[in-house]
Amino acid sequence: METVQACELCGGRAFTPVLSQRDLLFDRPAPVFQVVRCDRCTLLFTNPRPVGAELAAYYPEDYYYRSQVDCLFHQYQDGKARSWKRRLKAVLLEHYYGYPPAAAGNHGWLQRLLRGPLLSPLYVYVRTWRDPFLIPFVGEGKLLDVGCGLGFTLARYREWGWTPSGVEFSAAAGRYAREVLGLPVFQGELLDAKFPSESFDVVLFQHSLEHFPFPSLELREAHRILKGSGRLVVMVPNAGGVDARLFGRWWVNWDVPRHLFHFTPRTASALLAKAGFRVQRIVLDRTPTNFVASILYLGKYKFGAPRTSERALRLAFRPVSGVLALLRLAGHMTIFCDKA
């Protein structure tokens, strides 16, 4: 274990403990980890924290299946199965998000319908505007996913017309992305991949930035490899949301010790600015997945309640998470940045 002496964001050296929790994802009774807040800049981080092989032990092979297969694989399969929905989305992507026509295919009647004054604004709003995975198309569409895991999200972006690349630390997950999904994925750290300067249109950190011991280093490297007109997209939990407060130490996204940092819109924006990025907009996630996961944690670990139907809970809490997203208090955020 390593004790962090200086704050990653401001260099401050005085921290206040906020909460303590054990590894709930793998239900390990010990050790207990502590989340602290920097007294100067309010950055939240796990301290002390495991390092090297000790940290790697918290990422067993089934971690990637546990955290990704449930949600992402189903999205991926959904895209394959319901082709009319996928086509509809492709048309919307072309007309409102600048995607190349190849991704949309030839659906003349659908395009005419969507251009209609009545249907399109509502449809765009419902189907796409609040989709945290939706990235407006940039330049030639060269997209790098840092910490791509099994590669399901990358495969989805490829389907939408992007040219995908990935970096993944886990050998097993990287192999799956390469061999099963046929994606070009570098196995190792971003800094070791040594991509040429200004070679990507989009660099994406999809729930990976909070896992790095030194996120500033990763962001500076992302800045170097992004084209001048490129965009950085960071998806992270929002520790400043209502659910973090409501569920306290049972909030699913503390996920200690894998989550080394716990960002709020304010601290994430400050860290991004420090690395040379300008935040364009922050989209709060309206899906109830994490709210429901926190309810299940609370039920299981605090009250010993029998497992409830996750599907039913998701349906019940969909309106709640929708309202939280509108109020900008939801537990997940997607931050869109350009180079300052």
Ligand SMILES: [Zn+2]
């Ligand atoms: Zn600080």
